[in-house]
C-alpha cells in the first residue's frame with residue numbers, strides 16, 4: 184500500500200495567505216512523495232515556503248487546495264478529532280523549544296507520552312529518563328526550563344518529540360539553538376531511528392553540516408520546488 | 415501532591431503545576447476567592463440571624479392555626495384583630511380551642527441606667543396548653559399578678575439576675591414605673607427588634623401596655639381536633655371569616671410567610687440579598703481574570719500540546735482543574751475567617767449568628783460552581799492557541 188511506503192504524499196498543493204486584496208499565494212502546485220524511513224531536508228531562501236509546507240504536511244495548518252495524504256489519511260476534509268488522532272503519531276521539533284515553563288524536563292517529556300493515555304507510570308518514567316539520557320540530560324531531569332541553557336532546552340524538546348516513537352518527525356531548524364556537536368547528535372539520532380524503526384523525518388535547515396546526512400534534499404524557491412536531489 | 419493528582423487524573427496535573435509555579439498569581443487568586451467567600455458568609459450569617467430572630471418566638475407557641483389582621487406583616491409586626499373572631503372561629507368544625515395572643519415591646523431602664531427592650535407575649539394563664547410544652551407549667555403560674563417568665567439569653571441583663579433565675583430563684587425589675595417579678599425563664603435570645611423576650615399573663619400585659627384593649631389582641635391562636643389537618647380546617651376558616659379583615663394561616667404557613675416577608679419586603683433583607691450577589695460577582699470576576707490571564711500566558715505551550723495531539727477536552731480539563739484548585743484553596747480560609755468574625759459578632763451584638771453545615775456546604779458548592787463558570791468563560795481564549803503559528 185502506498186500509505187505504508189510513502190507516509191507523506193502531496194499532490195497539486197496550493198496555499199494562500201490573507202484575504203481579498205491582500206491574498207497572496209505562498210505555495211504553487213506542489214507535488215512530492217516522501218519514502219518511509221528517510222531523512223529529507225527542505226531548504227531554500229527565507230520566505231520560500233518551507234515552514235508552510237511543513238505545517239501543511241504535519242496537519243497543523245488546514246489544507247486549502249490539493250491533496251495531502253499523511254500516513255494513509257487524506258488531510259483535506261478530515262475532522263478535528265481525526266487530526267488529533269493523527270498528530271499523536273507524529274513528532275514535532277520547533278525552532279523555539281516551547282517547553283512548558285512550570286514543568287520539569289522530565290515532566291515535559293512525559294507529556295509526550297501521556298497524550299496516548301495514562302499508561303503505566305513507571306514505564307513512562309523509564310522511557311522519558313532513557314530518552315533524556317540519550318540526549319545527555321541525565322543529570323537535568325528535575326530542572327525547570329528556566330534553569331536550563333538554550334541548547335539543553337532544545338534537547339528536552341527533542342526528547343519530548345521522540346519519546347513516544349512517532350512515525351513521522353517534522354522539524355523546523357531544530358539545530359539552530361544547538362552547538363555543532365549536539366546538533367549533529369540529534370540529526371544522527373533521527374537518521375538512526377529511520378534505519379532501525381522506519382521513522383520518516385522531514386527537516387527544514389540551513390545548516391550545511393547536516394546536509395551530508397540527508398537521504399534527499401528538496402530546495403524551494405517562491406513556493407515551488409526548484410531542486411530535488413538524492414546525494 | 416503531584417503524584418497523587420497524577421494518579422487521580424491519569425496525567426500530570428498541569429493546572430495545579432501552572433498555578434503553583436506562579437505563586438503571586440496563586441496567592442492573589444486565592445485571596446480573592448477567600449474574600450468573596452467571606453462577603454457571602456457574612457451576608458448569609460446576618461441574614462440567617464435576621465431569619466432566626468424573626469421566627470424564634472414561634473418556638474414558644476403550641477398552636478395549629480393563627481388568625482391575624484390583614485394589616486399586619488409578621489408575628490411581631492402585627493395589627494390588631496377583634497376578639498369576636500375567636501368565637502366565630504370556635505363555631506367552625508374542627509376548631510377545638512382558641513386563645514388571644516398579645517404582643518408588645520416593653521422598654522426597661524435597668525438600675526445601672528442601661529436600657530433593654532423585651533418582646534412581650536401576653537397569654538391567658540388558664541390556657542397554658544397553647545404554649546410550648548416545656549413552658550406550659552410555668553405559664554400556668556403566671557396567673558399571679560405582675561409575674562413574668564424572662565428570656566435568660568436577654569442581651570444586657572445583669573448576669574447575676576439571670577443566674578439566680580436559672581437556679582430557680584426570682585428577680586425583680588421595674589418597667590413603666592411598675593414592678594415585675596421574673597419567676598421563671600426560657601431561652602430565645604435577642605434579635606434586631608428587641609434584646610430578649612418575656613411572657614406574662616394577658617392581665618399583666620394589659621396593665622403594662624395601658625393603650626391596649628382586651629378586645630383587640632394581636633393574634634388569635636387556634637387548636638384543631640386530634641387527627642385533623644390544620645390545612646383543611648384553615649380552608650374552612652377562610653370560608654367562614656371575612657377575608658378582607660382576617661388572615662388565616664397555619665402556624666407553619668405564618669412562619670414561612672414571615673421569613674419571605676423579611677427577605678423580600680424589608681430593606682434589610684433586600685440589602686443582604688444584594689450583598690450575597692455582590693460577593694458572588696466579585697468571586698466570578700477575580701477567578702475569570704486569573705484564569706483568562708493564565709490561559710493567555712500559556713497560549714504557546716497550549717499550541718504545542720495541540721500539535722502533540724492533545725484535544726480540546728485536555729485544555730478544558732486544565733482550566734477546570736485550576737478553577738477547582740482556586741475554589742478549594744479560597745474556600746477554606748474564607749470559612750475559617752468567617753467563623754472567627756461570626757464569633758466576634760455574637761460577642762459584640764448577641765445576634766444569633768452561627769455557621770451551620772448546610773450553609774457551609776451550600777457556599778462551597780456555590781464557590782465550585784462560580785469558579786467553574788469563570789473557567790468555562792476563560793476557556794474561550796483557548797481558541798487562540800493555533801499550532802500553525804508555532805514554527
Ligand SMILES: Nc1ncnc2c1ncn2[C@@H]1O[C@H](COP(=O)(O)OP(=O)(O)OP(=O)(O)O)[C@@H](O)[C@H]1O
Pocket residue numbers: 200201209227228229230231232233234235236
Ligand atoms: N501567517 C501568515 N500570514 C501571511 N503570510 C504568511 C504567513 N505565514 C507565512 N506567510 C508568507 O508565506 C510565505 C512563505 O513563508 P514561510 O514561513 O513558509 O517561509 P520559510 O521558507 O519558512 O521562511 P524562513 O526561512 O524565513 O522561515 C512568505 O512570503 C510569508 O511572508
Ligand SMILES: [Mg+2]
Pocket residue numbers: 233234235355805
Ligand atoms: Mg520558516
